[in-house]
Amino acid sequence: MKPGKAIVIGGGVVGASCAYELALRGWTVELLEKGTVGGGCSHGNCGYVCPSHVYPLAKPGAIASTLPLLFRRNSPFMIRPRVDVHLWGWLARFAASCTAAKAEDTSVALHALLINGKIRYEEIVAAERIDCGYERKGCLFVYADRAHLDAFGPTNEAIVRRFGYGGRLVRGDELAAMEPTLRDGLAGAWYFECDAHLRPDRYMSGLHAALVRRGVVIREGCEAKDLTGLGGRAVRAVTNHGEHGADAFVVATGAWTPKLSHMLGVKLPIVPGKGYSVTARRPARCPAYPMVFEEARVAITPFADGYRLGSMMEFAGYDDSMRPERIALLKDSAAKYLRAPEPLDDEQPWFGWRPMVPDGKPFVDFSPRFGNVMVAAGHSMIGMSTGPGTGRLVAEMLSDDKPHLDPAWFRIGR
Numbered sequence: 585m586k587p588g589k590a591i592v593i594g595g596g597v598v599g600a601s602c603a604y605e606l607a608l609r610g611w612t613v614e615l616l617e618k619g620t621v622g623g624g625c626s627h628g629n630c631g632y633v634c635p636s637h638v639y640p641l642a643k644p645g646a647i648a649s650t651l652p653l654l655f656r657r658n659s660p661f662m663i664r665p666r667v668d669v670h671l672w673g674w675l676a677r678f679a680a681s682c683t684a685a686k687a688e689d690t691s692v693a694l695h696a697l698l699i700n701g702k703i704r705y706e707e708i709v710a711a712e713r714i715d716c717g718y719e720r721k722g723c724l725f726v727y728a729d730r731a732h733l734d735a736f737g738p739t740n741e742a743i744v745r746r747f748g749y750g751g752r753l754v755r756g757d758e759l760a761a762m763e764p765t766l767r768d769g770l771a772g773a774w775y776f777e778c779d780a781h782l783r784p785d786r787y788m789s790g791l792h793a794a795l796v797r798r799g800v801v802i803r804e805g806c807e808a809k810d811l812t813g814l815g816g817r818a819v820r821a822v823t824n825h826g827e828h829g830a831d832a833f834v835v836a837t838g839a840w841t842p843k844l845s846h847m848l849g850v851k852l853p854i855v856p857g858k859g860y861s862v863t864a865r866r867p868a869r870c871p872a873y874p875m876v877f878e879e880a881r882v883a884i885t886p887f888a889d890g891y892r893l894g895s896m897m898e899f900a901g902y903d904d905s906m907r908p909e910r911i912a913l914l915k916d917s918a919a920k921y922l923r924a925p926e927p928l929d930d931e932q933p934w935f936g937w938r939p940m941v942p943d944g945k946p947f948v949d950f951s952p953r954f955g956n957v958m959v960a961a962g963h964s965m966i967g968m969s970t971g972p973g974t975g976r977l978v979a980e981m982l983s984d985d986k987p988h989l990d991p992a993w994f995r996i997g998r
Contacts, residue, residue, distance in 0.1 A: 585956070585982055587611045588831035591821050593808045595621035597784070597968055598960050599836035600791050601975025604708070606834075607798040609983045614828060615800055616821065618807035622788025625838060625967060628861045628934030630885045630894040631784045632874060633705055633969050635698045636723060636751065636776035638743060640690045640944025641964070642681035658913055660881035664900040670842065671899055674855045677942035688746075690944045693993035694966070695747050697946075697973045700988060702780060704972035709782075712797075714790030716782045717888050723779040724763060724875045725751065726921060730771040732879060740774060751776045765871045767923045773875075781874045783887050784968055803828075808835075811847045811954065818954040832982050833957045839902075839937035841961040849953025850996055854962045856902055856937035860910045861894035864928035871922075880917035891928070893918050897938075906933060940964050948977055948994035958982060959996065 587610040592603045595617030603615045615621070641650075650661055663671075681687075709718050727733035737753075744750035751774030754762060759773055795802060806825050811818040811833060820827045837844060839856040866889055875884045882895040893914045911933045919925045941947070941962040951957040960978050963970050973989070980987045 585832060585984055587983060589614070589829070590832045590834065590982065591616060591828055591830040592834045592836060593821065594836035594838065595619075595802070595804070596624050596836065596838055597622070597626040597788065597971035598838070598963060598974050599834070600788065600795065601971045602834045602836055602960055602978045603795055603800050603975075604791065604798070605975040605979035606982065607795065607800050609979050609985070611983075613800040614830065615795065615802045616806045616808055616823060616828065617802070617804050620804050621792050621802060622785065625859075625936035625938055626788050626971075627785050628863065628894070628936055629784055629859070629968050630861065630874070630883045630892055631782045631787075631968060632723065632883070632885070633702050633780040633782065634723060634776070634966065635695070635702060635749065635778045636725070637966050637969065638691050638695045638698060638747065639687060639739065640681075640694065642678050642690070642943055643687035644682060644684050646682045647679055658909070660895055660913070660917070661897045662899070664898065664903065666901065668901060671855055674853050674940075674942055677853055681943040686943060691746070693945050693990075696989045696993075697970045698966065700976070701970045701973035704976055705780070705782070708791070708794075708972060709787075712790060712794040714787060714794070716784075716787035716790055718780060718782040718787075720780045721873055722775055722777040723781070724754070724773045724775050724873045725878055726766065726773040726875050727771045727878050728921065729879060733771040733774075736774055749778050763871060763873055763875070765869055765922055767921060770921065779874070781885055783890070808844070808847070811957065813954050816954065817956045831956065833954070834960060834978055834982075835951070835957065836960040838961060838963075838967070839939040841939060841959070847953070848951045848957070848959060850951065852947055852959070852962060852996065853942055854939045855899065857940040857965075858896070858898035858900050858903065858935055858937055859894065860896045860907075860914060860933070860935045861892055862911050862914060862928065863890055863892045863932040863934065865889075865930045866891050867928070869924065877918065877921045880920065882914055882917045884918060902937065906935060908933075938965055938967070945998075946970065946974065946994055947996050948974055948981075948991065949996040950981075952996065
């Protein structure tokens with residue numbers, strides 16, 4: 585398609601990345617966001633840019649290891665009891681995706697998206713001079729239990745064999761020297777040097793400024809309600825502030841995408857997975873490395889001027905209540921791994937909804953309803969990592985450029 589005017593619906597990292605890449609290719613871009621740009625799940629996540637996360641949640645053994653947690657009190661994974669036919673259908677599809685063959689297929693797609701996302705981050709941060717604390721320090725995946733630590737070995741070998749990178753096993757004195765904030769007696773860690781991290785809210789602020797510099801019109805508080813079409817193509821976005829016409833449209837609305845099924849002509853298997861974080865002033869004894877405490881499902885990110893704990897997966901629909909007990913569980917779980925955790929100052933609790941898909945692969949494809957409407961949604965727990973790669977792929981597909989990834993991996997109806 586020849587560059588014309590494009591409307592991007594959704595101002596998270598995926599939507600903003602799409603707008604940025606389209607503007608680079610000569611499109612006139614308008615970004616519609618019902619809240620504020622970067623104000624949703626792109627705001628309070630742990631900021632990991634993580635090629636290490638190459639395998640999806642849906643893999644052999646996932647049901648056996650996760651199902652007991654879903655109904656346990658004070659569990660990092662939880663289903664809040666309610667009647668939700670869409671969720672139970674999603675869980676059935678998740679279970680069907682937990683095969684070795686499907687996990688391997690998904691890992692190939694995610695690897696390509698993650699690696700290209702990391703490359704694009706470094707290019708954008710440098711080109712736009714975004715001050716977001718981007719660091720290539722890697723990530724420590726820490727285990728308290730020796731059996732759990734060793735059990736990851738075959739998976740790591742598979743990653744190395746297939747993709748040429750992986751984690752390095754760190755035990756005992758070496759782990760204590762690398763990360764003195766960890767308590768004694770832990771089994772060890774796998775160190776993925778390939779990973780990086782950034783402060784997501786500051787990256788989004790910098791990307792917002794870059795969009796403005798490149799002429800993108802940003803309309804916050806502008807909620808898309810529908811698309812009107814003519815001859816199999818969308819011509820206008822109907823919003824709470826009137827109608828906006830364009831030659832092409834991108835719907836990048838994350839966990840809210842199921843509510844826009846009428847716009848897209850398809851009901852995608854996306855459910856909201858509620859996550860929490862707490863951000864605080866950087867403590868005196870702050871970890872040097874980003875870390876994931878595997879058994880507790882808790883992640884830590886040290887920033888230059890702050891410190892963030894994040895995790896939890898709550899299938900609670902679009903429940904918008906802040907639950908203090910979940911924040912307390914985050915802190916209590918992290919404390920079991922840290923030598924002398926300090927009280928956190930200036931705590932800022934947060935929650936957001938991740939757009940969870942059963943097989944772990946996002947949808948990046950044209951809508952079956954309109955031939956000039958693209959969907960870019962369903963990035964599960966790696967949206968921050970994959971946003972720039974997704975934005976580039978969307979812009980390539982709309983501009984009829986050769987895609988840098990195989991779009992078939994991310995098609996609707998797969």
